[in-house]
Amino acid sequence: MDLAFTPEERAFRDEVRAFIADNYPAELRGKQDEGEELGKEDMLSWHRILYRKGWVAPAWPTEYGGPGWSATQRYIFSEELARADTIPVLPFGINMVGPVIYTFGTPAQKERFLPRILSGDDWWCQGYSEPGAGSDLASLRTRAERVGDHYVVNGQKTWTTLAQHADWGFFLVRTDPAAKPQEGISFLLIDMTSPGVTVRPIITLGGEHEVNEVWLENVKVPVENRIFEENKGWTCAKFLLAHERTGIAGVARSKRGIERLKGIARAELDDTGQPLLANPFFRRKVAELECDLTALEFTELRTLAGEASGKGPGPESSLLKVKGTEIQQRITELVLEAVGQYGAPYFRAFPEGSNESPIGPAHAHRAAPTYFNMRKTSIYGGSNEIQRNIIAKMVLGL
Amino acid sequence: MDFSFTETQGMLRDSLARYLRERYDFDSRQKMLAMPGGRDPAIWKAFAEELGILGAGFPEEHGGLGGGHVDHMVIMEELGRAIAIEPYLDTCIVGGGALLAAGGDHAATLIPGIIAGDVIIAFAWAEPKSRYNPARIETRATADGAGWTLSGHKSVVIAAPYATHVLVTARTGGASGERDGVSLFLVEAGTAGITRRDYPTVDGWMASELFFERANVGPHALLGAEGQAMGLVDELLDRATAATCAEAAGTMRRLHELTLDYAKQRQQFGQPISKFQVIQHRLVDMLMEAEQAVSMAYQATLRLDLRAAERARAVSQAKAKIAKGARFLGQSAIQIHGGIGITNELAAGHYFKRLTMLESRYGDQDHHLARLEAMMMAEAA
The missing domain is CATH 2.40.110.10 (Butyryl-CoA Dehydrogenase, subunit A, domain 2)
Structure with missing residues (x-):
């Protein structure tokens, strides 16, 4: 056992750090510092820079355009991205549908879709959840009927993140209504510009337009856009869920989040006028949170080491999801506590371009909306209750 | 010992609750928020003229109904149930309390204005x-x-x-x-x-x-x-805090009901999610927090007229307990609702937002625990 990086790994870390410092767009940095909403082009700009460098898909095999890094290098890379507080690369193409396509797709599908996922030319969204199928995903009812060389798809999806920007979506649809819930599902790639696709915004508690409803009305989807066998889509879905959960621990981001929290708590004063971070109640909560994060970090490292030695991501990733999201949520709780009364003013009352700046210190503007919004993390990607069921069943054999 | 309400307090609760059910449902509240100025001033006028509740806590010689802290508590709990955006605490409890303490011309001229719904403080x-x-x-x-x-x-x-x-x-x-x-x-x-x-x-x-x-x-x-003024300011803030506790208790009870209803009708895995033990236990823990919040609101309210240190201890205990319980209950409500709980479309999310703000209004859990600890330190010295 050895915690130290090798000289090669240290050199790699320096290379990554220098690249980010030299190439991260100043405009993006400015918008992040100002807390501005990021548009589609903002979100893609960093993706494209990483793509040109060949670093946009660290986990992909080299034959499909991955950099061929070790698990340790991937860890260093994600640490450095978080350390520099870069915007995250959107997961829907790179982390989700991409691995499904290179694992289950035909050569033609790989050739058609993978390069455009890497380059960012196609923006992807995920059509999984339905109004009646959340934690019980396999009860989904969106129907795809085979008519000659295409499917006709009808149904409604929900919680579709950033579908308003999407060129393509990957959808779970029911192709055999007579089969058991998990056996009649297929995995379809749908062109979001197809006639019959309607995207409607859902506004969440902080006022964000992040998620959408997607309505599918007689949408024609060529059979060649089906990944893997008909009625075997659940295999792809399960594979993807496991992939989604690695990295969901969000250790590096949470480290950055705690640094930010400490910065806020140094600037805020407690009831006696000393910095809040020096307040015995508050500093203890931050210390406890740091313990939790260290425990998560080393649990993730052990999982990574297991993966590096050939074990795929298993049910341990459910532990990472539960603890990771609890920590992410706790950070937002403490930020909201730290800003005190200035958590109340609603910053969206002062839209960008208005003559007036929002109320209170800049670090307070999004504290409450972010706290509200982050409640989603223990719900999405398989709720934390479902994750505990998975651990009970798969790890404990109950 | 007697935890029953007077006939007047019972009528106060019933008439306000009925009014809020009929006129202050979730959709109506959403429409008020969208009005110019962010509220419907007619509601406050109706509180004065239709319901006559704004004088509940004022002595009869000022035109009030002669009630006290318990009447305020009853009103605040009902306002909390409806997540009403009406300035009863600010105007009638704090403003009214300051005027009564000051007495003289101020009280004589402004209190009738408060009761009539014309003066807002x-x-x-x-x-x-x-x-x-x-x-x-x-x-x-x-x-x-x-x-x-x-x-x-x-x-x-x-x-x-x-x-x-x-x-x-x-x-x-x-x-x-x-x-x-x-x-x-x-x-x-x-x-x-x-x-x-x-x-x-x-x-x-x-x-x-x-x-x-x-x-x-x-x-x-x-x-x-x-x-x-600090003695009076402390007293006004303690009353405001006790009223906030009552409001939070009402909000917690209602949010628990909304969550229970949702859990009974939301089907996953072929049954209502309320059939799952993990959900049942969470709903039970929420109920326990809501009920303790009500108890603490009573406790604080009934001790508002004790001497300053005892009053402060009662109020800070209540607020510290409720701040923690409100966070647990609010977060649990969203978790049980799932995705729909994160949206602005259901009432539950709005109750969660309000509860989150009530957690820290007039001091968060740390503030009130620190106040209690300072009293302990003084005893130890």
């Missing part, structure tokens, strides 16, 4: 650096012969955008943090030299930053003795 006690300590203020009032001149910045003043009067704490002496030298003023909202920045809060209220730039007010604006 906002309480400007917090400042950008005060956190939850009302003595950590820098706003200054200097005697200028004909009265007082106020200068300073008061933050997140709830109801200030539509208040007719503002109750303001300001230093006539001493330095920030000192209890001596704090004075209490009642000023008219339109006074020259006061500017406002109005804004909505994340939970649907309207508030203002208030800037006093050499605002001149008359000699009668000073309530009580110069520099000696």
